[in-house]
Amino acid sequence: MSRLAPFFGFMLLVALFGFGIWWNTRHDQREVPSPLIGKPAPEFVLPLLDDPARTVSKASMLGKPYLVNVFASWCIACGEEHPVLMAEGRTLGIPVVGYDYKDAPEDAKAWLARHGNPYDMVIADREGRTAIDFGVYGAPESFLIDAKGVIRYKRIGPFTPEVIASELKPAIAALQKEAP
Amino acid sequence: MRMLPRLLLAATLAFAGLAAAQAIDPLPFKDHAQEVRFQKLTAQLRCLVCQNENLADSNADLARDLRHEVFGLMQSGKSDDEIKQYLVDRYSDFVLYDPPVQGNTLLLWFGPLLILLAGAATVAVTVRRRNRGTTPAAVDSKLLDGASNDRGDDW
The missing domain is CATH 1.10.8.640 (Cytochrome C biogenesis protein)
Structure with missing residues (x-):
């Protein structure tokens, strides 16, 4: 028995190593879990991309759930996500708000003109100041905010059809079920 | 240059x-x-x-x-x-x-200490066991002198 102890020790290390590999293929190590889920979304007042004189605020959005999708024309992963939003954005049943992050307005407009605009409205955060309140650390990121202004779900990284079907749509369905 | x-x-x-x-x-x-x-x-x-x-x-x-x-x-x-x-x-x-230091980081903070203690315990047990077995083992090895080299590292 004691002669086999080193072997068992070795097998334990192998198992640990295998578990580490398995775990890392399923989890993105870089993903920072948001502490904001289940908490009220931060207050924000941001201008519309198309009409900077008009602003959208948290208060003005209260009353119905909506999805905020952080994107930028310089963001490559947003380009990958874009066709998915073009195809599925309208099928979600809630408004999709584009959040143009640290972007020159003309770049963003040109980008939307070239690839299509899947958003019901686009708000612009040129300095990225409000994005800090949202805990944004990269694009794309998306927040599902309920009718009371509480963040219910966050997606870090691009939406794929699979993620929309397995995570976003059930989250939206849950919101609509609890609405009177 | x-x-x-x-x-x-x-x-x-x-x-x-x-x-x-x-x-x-x-x-x-x-x-x-x-x-x-x-x-x-x-x-x-x-x-x-x-x-x-x-x-x-x-x-x-x-x-x-x-x-x-x-x-x-x-x-x-x-x-x-x-x-x-x-x-x-x-x-x-x-x-x-x-x-x-909070609930979900206790293992992170004190895990290394646990492993160290486990290692120390293993060493202590091994050393004690070896000491106890010294005399018979010495006799054995004298008896088997040259016949067997594969005593190996006994844990």
């Missing part, structure tokens, strides 16, 4: 200095003490984009924004702990290089 390596070295050093200088924004600190405090604080905070760098060293765009944010909070009289909490509220404990 001998000058060339020296010139190259000088040029490299000059550029290195330039790169380092760029990583630090020219922020209007009130005094040197505040600048030291700022450097110390941002060195304890993690850049969310390049996650193995701290806020002080990172050249990432977001790191620059967060440095400005920290600077702004400092100007408005916030303490280091308040500034850290401000960032933790937005970016979770992940922004802290030193994870706080």
Whole structure:
């Protein structure tokens, strides 16, 4: 028995190593879990991309759930996500708000003109100041905010059809079920 | 020709200095003490984009924004702990290089100690067992002298 102890020790290390590999293929190590889920979304007042004189605020959005999708024309992963939003954005049943992050307005407009605009409205955060309140650390990121202004779900990284079907749509369905 | 390596070295050093200088924004600190405090604080905070760098060293765009944010909070009289909490509220404990001691980090903090204790216990047990078995083992090996070499490392 004691002669086999080193072997068992070795097998334990192998198992640990295998578990580490398995775990890392399923989890993105870089993903920072948001502490904001289940908490009220931060207050924000941001201008519309198309009409900077008009602003959208948290208060003005209260009353119905909506999805905020952080994107930028310089963001490559947003380009990958874009066709998915073009195809599925309208099928979600809630408004999709584009959040143009640290972007020159003309770049963003040109980008939307070239690839299509899947958003019901686009708000612009040129300095990225409000994005800090949202805990944004990269694009794309998306927040599902309920009718009371509480963040219910966050997606870090691009939406794929699979993620929309397995995570976003059930989250939206849950919101609509609890609405009177 | 001998000058060339020296010139190259000088040029490299000059550029290195330039790169380092760029990583630090020219922020209007009130005094040197505040600048030291700022450097110390941002060195304890993690850049969310390049996650193995701290806020002080990172050249990432977001790191620059967060440095400005920290600077702004400092100007408005916030303490280091308040500034850290401000960032933790937005970016979770992940922004802290030193994870706080709390329920879900106990294993992280004290796991190495547990492993050390387990190792020490193993050593203690092994040594005691060997000592107890010394005499018979010595006799055995004398009896079997030359017949068997594979005594091996007995655990």
